[in-house]
Amino acid sequence: MTSSSGNVLEISDVAVHFPIRSGVLGTAVGTVKAVNGVSLTIGHGETVALVGESGCGKSTLSNTIVGLQQPVAGSVRVAGDEVVGADRRRLNAIRRNVQMIFQDPALSLDPRATVGATVGEPLKVRGIASGRQLREKVGALLSQVGLRPEHAERYPHQFSGGQRQRIVIARALALEPGLVICDEPVSALDVSVRAQILNLLVDLQRRTGVSYLFVSHDLSVVRHICDRVVVMYLGRFVEIAERETFFANPHHPYTRALMSAVPEADPVVQRAKKRTVLSGELPSPANIPSGCAFHTRCPLATEICSNVRPELTPRDDGALVACHNA
Amino acid sequence: MTRAAVHPANEPLLRVDGLTIDIGGASVVDGVSFAVQPGEVMALVGESGCGKSLTSFAMLGLLPNAATRKTGRIMLGDTDLAALSGRALRRMRGKEISIIFQEPSASLDPLTTVGFQIAEAYRQHEGASRTAAFGKARDMLEAVGIPDPDRRLHQYPFELSGGMCQRIMIAIALICGPRVLVADEPTTALDVTIQAQILDVMKRLVAERGTSIVLITHDMGVVADIADHVAVMYAGRIAEIAPVHALFSDAAHPYTALLLASVPRLDVPAKAELATIEGMVPSPEEFGEGCRFADRCPLVSDRCRKEQPPLAERAAGHFSACWHMDQVGELRKAAA
Numbered sequence: 001m002t003s004s005s006g007n008v009l010e011i012s013d014v015a016v017h018f019p020i021r022s023g024v025l026g027t028a029v030g031t032v033k034a035v036n037g038v039s040l041t042i043g044h045g046e047t048v049a050l051v052g053e054s055g056c057g058k059s060t061l062s063n064t065i066v067g068l069q070q071p072v073a074g075s076v077r078v079a080g081d082e083v084v085g086a087d088r089r090r091l092n093a094i095r096r097n098v099q100m101i102f103q104d105p106a107l108s109l110d111p112r113a114t115v116g117a118t119v120g121e122p123l124k125v126r127g128i129a130s131g132r133q134l135r136e137k138v139g140a141l142l143s144q145v146g147l148r149p150e151h152a153e154r155y156p157h158q159f160s161g162g163q164r165q166r167i168v169i170a171r172a173l174a175l176e177p178g179l180v181i182c183d184e185p186v187s188a189l190d191v192s193v194r195a196q197i198l199n200l201l202v203d204l205q206r207r208t209g210v211s212y213l214f215v216s217h218d219l220s221v222v223r224h225i226c227d228r229v230v231v232m233y234l235g236r237f238v239e240i241a242e243r244e245t246f247f248a249n250p251h252h253p254y255t256r257a258l259m260s261a262v263p264e265a266d267p268v269v270q271r272a273k274k275r276t277v278l279s280g281e282l283p284s285p286a287n288i289p290s291g292c293a294f295h296t297r298c299p300l301a302t303e304i305c306s307n308v309r310p311e312l313t314p315r316d317d318g319a320l321v322a323c324h325n326a
Numbered sequence: 327m328t329r330a331a332v333h334p335a336n337e338p339l340l341r342v343d344g345l346t347i348d349i350g351g352a353s354v355v356d357g358v359s360f361a362v363q364p365g366e367v368m369a370l371v372g373e374s375g376c377g378k379s380l381t382s383f384a385m386l387g388l389l390p391n392a393a394t395r396k397t398g399r400i401m402l403g404d405t406d407l408a409a410l411s412g413r414a415l416r417r418m419r420g421k422e423i424s425i426i427f428q429e430p431s432a433s434l435d436p437l438t439t440v441g442f443q444i445a446e447a448y449r450q451h452e453g454a455s456r457t458a459a460f461g462k463a464r465d466m467l468e469a470v471g472i473p474d475p476d477r478r479l480h481q482y483p484f485e486l487s488g489g490m491c492q493r494i495m496i497a498i499a500l501i502c503g504p505r506v507l508v509a510d511e512p513t514t515a516l517d518v519t520i521q522a523q524i525l526d527v528m529k530r531l532v533a534e535r536g537t538s539i540v541l542i543t544h545d546m547g548v549v550a551d552i553a554d555h556v557a558v559m560y561a562g563r564i565a566e567i568a569p570v571h572a573l574f575s576d577a578a579h580p581y582t583a584l585l586l587a588s589v590p591r592l593d594v595p596a597k598a599e600l601a602t603i604e605g606m607v608p609s610p611e612e613f614g615e616g617c618r619f620a621d622r623c624p625l626v627s628d629r630c631r632k633e634q635p636p637l638a639e640r641a642a643g644h645f646s647a648c649w650h651m652d653q654v655g656e657l658r659k660a661a662a
Contacts, residue, residue: 053518053519054488086363116353127359181576190374190544191373191585192588192602192603194590195589195590195600195601195602196602220589220591221590224590262547263521263525263545263548263550263551265546265547265549265586265591266591267549267550267551267553267571268571268574268575270551271549271550275522277519277523277526277558278523280473281490282487
């Protein structure tokens with residue numbers, strides 16, 4: 001099922017808040033505003049990277065998209081179907097279209113289930129395939145991710161980290177979803193294996209037309225794989241731009257700081273680089289600064305920044321930027 | 327005798343010489359040798375299981391029980407750290423050579439204040455009074471760039487962020503002014519903006535105090551940022567040692583060349599195929615007679631499978647353990 005607009009994902013004004021409870025009665029004494037009104041669409045076959053530091057709300061947002069987390073406001077549509085407020089049966093149907101891959105494949109796989117059982121489970125529980133047909137389908141999925149059909153008989157501990165991530169990818173693709181949310185899928189892997197998995201994700205996209213929401217803190221990985229980049233800071237998007245524009249001409253001071261902080265694997269470039277090292281640390285999402293949440297660390301901050309929150313506004317090159325001074 | 331007399335300018339401060347470490351009969355670190363000059367950053371680079379962490383643990387006598395040092399010396403000045411007894415080692419650790427780890431929250435005691443933990447090392451080694459040690463701890467907090475040190479001294483690790491905790495670890499490691507700091511993936515668990523801050527602190531300390539750093543990392547970006555010399559390790563052996571600029575511009579081992587090519591870069595088009603290294607790192611049971619990279623190497627020949635290539639000097643200070651190091655230049659061009 002596809003929506004009339006042809007987008008695999010449409011989220012609008014999504015906010016996710018968590019109460020801070022204290023005392024024996026667990027009364028709410030405050031609110032963590034993990035996600036604070038964000039909107040985004042992802043088209044077919046598109047890869048959107050969601051970038052930000054720990055605590056910016058990127059994982060909370062991905063959990064909300066698959067219905068693991070209920071937002072306090074907003075709407076999430078996967079291929080046109082509303083996730084927010086959907087009952088279990090609806091959610092079950094929707095999740096066929098949206099799957100997730102996590103950082104550590106060792107934690108995503110059942111150590112006591114064979115690879116075949118793990119990869120085949122989604123097909124089995126939905127009654128899509130069984131018996132010989134199931135085995136053939138699992139074999140095909142394993143081949144697709146660069147493993148061999150006979151690997152279905154083995155257990156996760158018999159594989160390396162990179163191979164385990166391939167198994168997780170095979171399982172995510174079993175139901176031919178329109179969207180796969182990749183939450184730091186290569187962060188736990190070694191450099192040479194990381195390259196193999198990135199190549200695989202790109203190759204699978206070419207073959208199946210799947211869309212990715214690629215959640216990562218690593219800009220060098222992001223710039224390799226994405227079509228569009230979204231930068232998140234304390235629960236809000238601060239910049240959205242096409243890949244080329246984004247890396248050639250970052251607007252938001254936070255984006256620039258993030259980019260200059262990524263060490264380039266070239267000593268000549270890296271040591272000549274003019275860096276904006278951000279002072280201080282990410283403020284607590286339970287106590288978000290007034291106005292622009294970034295103003296406490298921003299090199300461009302002026303008076304207006306602490307009073308008025310900047311909205312995302314389009315720039316000449318098409319980028320959307322939330323900043324008064326950039 | 328002054329320190330300068332013991333270490334003339336060209337004498338290395340730390341020399342690891344033929345270090346071999348066995349686990350269950352397999353040499354997981356095999357004949358590793360390198361030297362660190364005073365005030366320089368020496369990076370040990372490699373992927374999981376290459377032996378870089380075991381090498382660093384051996385320097386402080388922290389090898390796990392399953393691992394034994396078979397041969398090799400670890401000379402810090404005139405002292406062989408590998409030959410020291412537990413008590414003598416204890417006097418060296420923290421005073422002459424210190425270590426910081428990847429996960430600062432796992433290294434700090436959650437039940438005592440950070441001020442106490444920083445002062446503790448100083449009281450132990452220098453016999454300083456509580457007050458004097460706390461004064462020194464406060465100075466260290468300033469030196470590692472922690473704002474409001476008087477308040478922070480009395481806080482517990484859970485009250486501080488990951489980046490702050492890593493600064494605390496650095497303060498503990500350096501309070502007694504050691505000559506060598508071993509840093510085992512010190513920024514891997516941190517966000518990039520915090521990583522940049524911590525690397526800056528480390529660079530400043532090297533410049534101000536002349537502390538040598540042995541940096542264990544898998545991140546070529548971090549190496550490019552901070553290292554003076556680099557040793558690339560593969561399956562327990564050193565594949566290549568070079569000054570940092572030579573390593574990046576003129577890699578002389580196929581493993582280094584392919585590793586560098588597999589790092590995503592800004593100047594390649596989106597979704598272009600990244601260079602990869604076929605296959606996997608061999609497990610210790612699979613170690614053969616010859617070069618341990620042979621099975622994955624595009625330049626492999628019969629000789630590679632039979633004879634282990636020695637570390638041979640290719641240019642001044644630039645060593646590679648490869649029979650075909652002359653062909654690596656072409657491989658590099660093909661992979662780029």
